[in-house]
Amino acid sequence: MKEQRPAVEGWFTMDRERPQLLGTRCQACRTFFFPKEEQFCRNPECDGREFEEVPLSNKGRVWSYTEHHYQPPEPYISPDPFVPYTVAAVELAEEKMVILGQLATGVQAKEIEVGTEVQLVLETLYEDDSNDYLVWKWKPTTH
DSSP states (O other): OOEEEESSTTSBOOOSSSOOBEEEEETTTOOEESSOOOSSOOOTTOOOOOEEEEEOOSEEEEEEEEEEOSOOOTTOOOOSSOOOEEEEEEEETTTOOEEEEEEOTTOOGGGOOTTOEEEEEEEEEEEOSSEEEEEEEEEETTO
């Protein structure tokens, strides 16, 4: 049996039942960041340099989306032959920040619209002989 590994280490939990993205929050201004920030606060009104790792909301609403019909360049690993896919910009429920991610397998752009509620799921991005490499994707909550 293949081992499941994150495609990007430290960006999300591997809990298939309730996956969550992992971000940081500035301890001075309480601003959330994803991916994690460790050097300085990106909020231009803050000089904070201390951060705590926090799990982010696993639900949000589609803020925008687009369908990709061209194969991205490496290091992206796509199926052969290439299959178009949809990327959604999702505003997280609590943090009010926008996170990009693909729509889950089987979900098409025509099934969503701006404002559609989605939840985080884990799916295989690519595999090799011994591992499945997982990534987060967005799936409508009514799907």
